[in-house]
Amino acid sequence: MTTIHHDPLAGTKYGRLIVNGRSDPRPGQVMPEASTVTSLRQRNRSLLLKQIILRQETTRAELAHLTGLSAASAANIVAELIDEGLVEERGNRSSQGGRPITVVGPRADRAITIGIDVGERGVAAEVFDLSMTRVDREFRGGQIEESPDLIAADIRAAIDALRDRNGDRWGDLIGIGLGLPGIVETDLVGTQTLYAQSLGWPALDVVDLCSAVDVPVFAENGAKLQARVEHWFGNARDCDHALVAMLGRGVGLGIITAGEVATGSRSAAGEWGHTTLMLDGEPCRCGNRGCVEAYLGADAIVHRWRDTGAQPSGSGWTALTSLIEAADAGDPAAADLTAHVIDELGAALGSLVNLFNPERVLIGGWVGGRLIEAYRDELEAAIVAHALPRPGSQFTLHPTHFAGDAVAAGAGLLPLEALIVSGWSTAG
Known part of the structure; x- marks a missing residue:
């Protein structure tokens, strides 16, 4: 590889x-x-x-x-x-x-890329042409939390399935991008390592997740990739300063400043989900207490609803939708919880508005998308209430454009950016 x-x-x-x-x-x-x-x-x-x-x-x-x-x-x-x-x-x-x-x-037909959204329960792999139009997609896993070895097997199986269906174009593949759930750090000699502490995974060489392929492989944190694709083609396009929040089971952030996605000294910038929202608060998967993710991640929200005595069917999307529907129907416990969630998210984002003075704030991920769909006005009011008046008056609030395809599309951009910067040309 x-x-x-x-x-x-x-x-x-x-x-x-x-x-x-x-x-x-x-x-x-x-x-x-x-x-x-x-x-x-x-x-x-x-x-x-x-x-x-x-x-x-x-x-x-x-x-x-x-x-x-x-x-x-x-x-x-x-x-x-x-x-x-x-x-x-x-x-x-x-x-x-x-x-x-x-x-x-x-x-469009001159080259293809593959972008893979790697989660703790499986992967979504998508093929894009040179115009970044999706050509094909393949899912693997999706039911239970998987080990890194199983995730690597999912990646191999997804790539094999895409190759079987797109054999006539496989020679135009210029690279594979991985959107990963954690910090993707690049050391001084270029080795990339994934640190997914919240998932309980050991530090992993990115090469071990996507081996036995004969094209370039690229990797980046999933929230940064969401910000990247929103900046290129989505609701942060033509915007030099934006915050792009991702709320799912985990919570992440992409920071666009001066027209670039911020990385920090070792690519860990944007770990907003593990900033402290409440001193000595709820335990977080990362090992600390009171993190944003411990209150606003999907599992945390559903757990808090169950603590009120509610018994939602299913988990994840189904349970979250049931919570919002119950709040809309006048259930007092559900309404009280959603109000707290909106206020907490407003506080967490309001602090970021003070720090980064964005032109736009985007909320995405499957949890974030559901919340902004149901409570956009309330969310904007909460962010403004927790920000200083001046920066709080200088941003607009938007959903992300790419929704569930954001990380895979952002990952598909990584090989394309290399083509643009380095002047690669495909064979044929």
């Missing part, structure tokens, strides 16, 4: 290429900043290709305007991308009194 990803330690927008868990040059050698080893032309090419994929359909003149390049430079780079088969012309737009303007877009 070949693993390639971009080193968040590099300190530049474009990162550093890591191959098979090792950076180039070899450990111990001094590596110049990416800006000195990446040609200006390659960076301009990356800017244009990203804009073409983001816009889906655009013109050479629009690309020159968006990137600040000259019209001639933009036209020359677009011609190169067309020659490589990554971009295609898609007819013309009418112009005001002049010649028709040629429209360009990504050549």
Whole structure:
């Protein structure tokens, strides 16, 4: 297996290429900043290709305007991308009194990526084309909490099933992205390790989760990937400062600041679910007490409802839906609990609004999506109430666009970003 990803330690927008868990040059050698080893032309090419994929359909003149390049430079780079088969012309737009303007877009059939949403109970693997349209999907697991070995087996089985159904396109696969439930740390020589303390897993080399494949493999925390895909194509698009919360069984956060998803020094930024909401509060799966996740994770919410004497059928989505329906029907215990949950979520997000001063706050994950669907106005009021008046007046609240597909779609972006930055081209 070949693993390639971009080193968040590099300190530049474009990162550093890591191959098979090792950076180039070899450990111990001094590596110049990416800006000195990446040609200006390659960076301009990356800017244009990203804009073409983001816009889906655009013109050479629009690309020159968006990137600040000259019209001639933009036209020359677009011609190169067309020659490589990554971009295609898609007819013309009418112009005001002049010649028709040629429209360009990504050549969707030129490459595919796989994005895999890895959870504690199984995986959802999705195939995307170059325009980030989903081509196929495969689920494995989903019933019980699984060990890392079983998760790795699920990943292999899902990839095998996708390969069997998409054999005619498999040669166009440029990489696999993994969205993982925990901290995905990249060390100084490029080795990636997953720390999923809340799941009780030992530290895992990412390579061990996705072995025996002959394409590059990339990994990142699932909440960061949700933020990434929302920033590219979703409700945080064209927004330089946003918070993208993910609430499911776990609780996570992606922070978009100055147009980039924040990583921190070792990619642990955004572990909001394990910040303290209540001193000496409820025990959390991470081993601490009073964490946001211990109150706002799915299991915590359902457990609190059962403590009132309620007996919801099922668990997870079914139980949460039953809680909201009971509150809407006037059940006092359910109404009181949902009010507490909204206020607690408002307090947790209000603190983040004070810290990061976002333009937008997005709430996603299957728990978050259900809450914002039912209580959007109440949530916004709670966030404002727990924030300072000025930053509390400067954000808008939104659901995420991608809902249940967010992590897989964000993971599918990882190989695509490498293609954009590093100038890979697919075979054929």
